Amino acid sequence: MLIEPLNRSPLLGDGGRVPVHPLAVEAGSTISRFPSYLPLVLAVLMCACSGPWNNPYRESEAGKNILYGAFAERPKHLDPVQSYSSNEILITAQIYEPPLQYHYLKRPYELIPSSAEKMPLVQHFDQKGARLGDDADASRVAFTIYEISIKPGIRFQPHPAFARDQQGGFLYHDMGKTDLADIYKLGDFSHMGSRELTAEDYVFQIKRLAHPRLHSPIFGLMSDYISGLKEYAATLRAVDEAQFREQGSGAYLDLNNYPLEGAEAVDRYTYRIKIKGKYPQFKYWLAMPFFAPIPWEAERFYNQKGLAEKNINLDWYPVGTGPYMLAENDPNRVMILEQNPNFHGESYPSEGMPEDAQADLLKDAGKPLPFVDKIVYSRERESIPRWNKFLQGYYDASNIGSDSFDQAVQLTGQGEATITEAMREQGIRLETAVAASTNYMGFNMLDPVVGGAGKRGRESARKLRQAISIAVDYEEYVSIFANGRGIPAQGPIAPGIAGHRDGKEGINPVVYDWVNGRARRKPIEAARKLLAEAGYPDGMDARTGAPLVLYFDVTTRGTEDKSSLDWMRKQFRKLNIQLVVRNTDYNRFQDKIRKGNAQIFEWGWNADYPDPENFLFLLHGPQQKVGQEGENAANYSNPEYNRLFEQMKNMENSPERQKIIDRMVTILRHDAPWLWGYHPKDYGLYHAWYGNVKPNRMSNNNAKYFRIDAGLREQKRAEWNKPVLWPVIAGLIVLIVGLLPAAVIYRRRERGTGIANTEPKHETGGSPA
Template sequence: MKFIIIFPLAVLAVLCIAAGFFAGCDTDSGKKPDEMVIRSMLNAKLKGLDPVTCRDVYQMKVGSQIYESLYDYHYLKRPYEPVPLLADGMPQISEDGLKYTIKIKKGVRYQDDPCFPDGKGRLLKASDFIFSLKRFADINNLSHLWADFDERIVGLDEFREYSKECENSEDVDYSRTIEGAQALDDHTLQFKLIKPWPEFIEAALIGIVMPPLPPEALEYYGEELIAHPVGTGAYMLKTWKRGSFIELVRNPNFRGQPYPSEGEEGDLEAGLLEDAGKMMPFAERIVYTVIEESQPSWLLFMNGDLDSTGIAKDNFDQAVAGSGDLTDEMRDRGVQLKTYLDAGIFWLGFNMEDPVLGNNKPLRMAISHAIDRQQFIDTFMNGRDMIANGILSQIYASYNPKIKDMGFSVYDPQKAKELLAEAEEVNGGPVPTLTISLPGTDSFHKQYGQFLNKLFSEIDLDVEIDYMDWPTYMQKLNTKSAQLFASGVSGGIPQAISMIPIFYSENASPGPNHFNYKNAEVDKLYKQVRVMFPSEEKNRLYQKIEKIVMSDYPAAFINQRVAYILHHGWYKNYKPNPFSYNTAKFIRIDTDARDNYKK
């Protein structure tokens, strides 16, 4: 979870660096006066662009413009509707629902890259998807989403067991046949499932879980593939200055894709169909600047050097009036506001394998009831978010409105003190100082650390805050080294099943279950719901899982995100989609409007 605020002196330093970057990048790239460039930002340094290890929002945001999947969600329609991307139509599904046959588009070509003969990108083949899936299953690659595929595809688990016998991924024979994942010919894929997988398309075939990857790229780059992505997408990597910026340019080999000609009610009036039928992508380049502090990004947005931005705490009143609408200043600038309920839930997590926390439920409960969630939301989120009363976002059909009445997220310092006394009995003496890991060294995180320190001091619980950068923080979580940690997750698909794996015991760190939480009943119910098609019974089981998890207190769940996004009027065709990142190709920049604003 990225909290960002900055003090004024640091603002000036970072702003000067960023402004210098923008000028230098335009000059170095030979920018034409009317060139269409999307200017975006990343809140943290990028770790890599090998799809098998892409696991956070920043990697997905950049990588999804380069790599493609078989399917994606329709850009405009709601509810979210899967549509073909690299697939040539929707799958042919057997009557028992266990065999999926998928045709892929002909004529799709990879970007030009030195890994190919003469540097010319070759045509996409069905076998490239199978190669990517095998890399995903290879245990040496430590893919964090494996639990979603466990016991799903015929023969895939056996391939994973075989990979355990190899010292590293270089020793794994990717030519080995997997019965349930085969390329029948260059343009036909077939998957055989062990048992029904109702979310197979959404969970496995959308996003960059298993995008096609040419074996030539891995052979040529090896471990350096993280910095040399080779995809079929609308854009390709040109420049990556670590910790500074990333520049993508239009892929000349991209086949082109027409902008949608239909959407949902209101899209026509909102101008979201003005480009219907026109070929994408529209922009020549995308420039992502790494800005880990909020105030420089705000000033760059106001100066017209960023097309869109979130709204940091200190700038909220400048942007949003008490009515919830834009202020007059923002309207005069032609700025637009998009708000939407996100699938994100955020928490202060507990490492259940920690000797102090793991066996002391009263201590975990005391910590949870010591947190004033509404004060946190009012202080740090300008009252935008909602209290997280459970693990399921209100965006899901299975959300249980009665979870609030169960009191898991109630602020009650007196009860917290009583629970802390019980915790000391369980511990056999005073609870030692606890360490909270926060993923940032900026002033927002510093203020958040002070906020937690104050709350816990009120119940006489000693804590120390460990501030660190994002890669160090993730390394700590992946190695089970964090005791308490501030984090969160946004569901990857529009179904609640995307949230449950973070509590599945087989998905412990380095998987997404960074709580290292284990509950046999939760595991059993998860295996039950993952093969069920949508129904009231499935929703009931989701709610049962939620109640069990909340009763075990693997975390103090704090807030559910309500996203506020500002964008300039020249940033055309923007429609929020919390479940898809492959969206830059839809964006068109009105360069004249941007130039007039800056003048």
């Protein structure tokens, strides 16, 4: 390395001398200069160690009241009328406020008011309009009225859709190309506005369920319940088509011009929803973003030409009244929520379960929400970087992948999960909960091979599905890939939900036998027999002699999924079936399912509310994905099942309802539209500075309850991320020592040359001419 400046400077020309560098100390020899320079180099390195070198966040965020998390899949829809995925509700539930919510601490889950002043007034009426009692039989109830009163004084977040000029006109409702020339994101608008929430905003959102351009996933279900919604959709479609013929694409469809029988505002703070018949589960829908308010000004604003092309729309920039608003949306990198300055306020629960006080979950009772100022969600496609950043303190919480399970969790002699000593020393704690969810493989019933739409017919396809159901060993899958964190499913209904059965009564007899007091998967020979009966002996098509090839559509997030997909291929090879895996991202996967282009697919369902209907409707024929835009992704339809579903859905839980559910589940097991998969158990890890955490599988708007001790986090990050410099310093010393002999030789040679050049020269001269 050079310890002196170059002799010549390109700035001064060939004859210019550069001043000696301050670090180059004159000494009698090169050897003496190395030790004098080395301490300065080391000092510079040590000064650079004042903070963690691997901090992925801005230095200005240090010590701030910020919650840090991660997401793997980018959200597709943030418009509450279309959003229905768990990665989307992570965002939408913090922004939008439906009238009801779940109590954060109480179990069983209890609905309480959110933006509503009180719980809805529910009234039942017969065909003649006479009022019936609350316990009236469903067969007598012609319609039900839900009357909801909202709290006055609630305001929307700041947004340009509300901005007005001095004359009271909207600033940004009639923009042209010139106005949009310098607009690239919502923050580029100079003015923001707000207004008070009214009952009309809730009615407007209910109308949007029927909007012909929005394709709400619950429209099919809600059109069976909300009075006039199906007819309203037909009206809007006809108007939209007429406007397209007259004005072209992009014409604004103003829903305020078209009343809906099933939703009306009574006054500024009260509205009513009219439901066909008796549907006790409807109250749960009122806690979901589908029924959160949307201001008409926002839809009018976003409908302008030129904004959608710049991703300025409700799917990108939500408009809500909740505790947070989306401040930055870069879903390939980061999504940031900040406190809504117009939030009307709410208090932390003052009561919970008996164990909550001991767990320090009531120390904030009665204090104003939210506690966290900002939430930063970073996109992490790979599980290993996500896990490492959690251990370094850069993510406040983490789930547990199969690769990190043994590092984080150990099982006691009683089979209970507990945190490992290494995690405990870091102050990390484990929270567990049984998930009200199911992970399954679905068969597309519109497919000619696995669904029976081809020449072989439905019976052949049914036996093929049954054979595969036996062959795919989910006990082994849960053991290997979920570290035992799951229960192999016997049907669609998750444990803890009414209608689920355990023990001998609850087994799937198509796949399992009951042996010695427990369920045992049928032998592979039973599957091979069914496969032969289906027309594919030993995995070969009996008609053509060609091998049976099936296609499996999945969303993969990295190399960690390769082993599970290899395992799945192995399961199909038990039957000599070739399984071709087709990978795609989540948004493209959703499009394939919506269009019915998948043959076999992998998906899951988290319960929206604690009722069996929320699982059984996933296989209800009228709610199939293709053609109906429903949630029946398998496109399964069985007339008897559909009839029983219509009978069951409006009933209160009772022995009679249980009998109907048992019959429905029996039909599903026989038809096998799903390979039932497993019901997962949730394990979550939380750092010591992360407070007020209680797993709640029904409630999604939980961010407002969390508390962060930013000071403790900074302290721990500094402790855990100290740069290890001794290898660098040792390497520098070795390098310097290695260069010393060469430097000495070079110096001696230079000195020898200098001495030789200073010796007197003897000139030879000739005699004068």
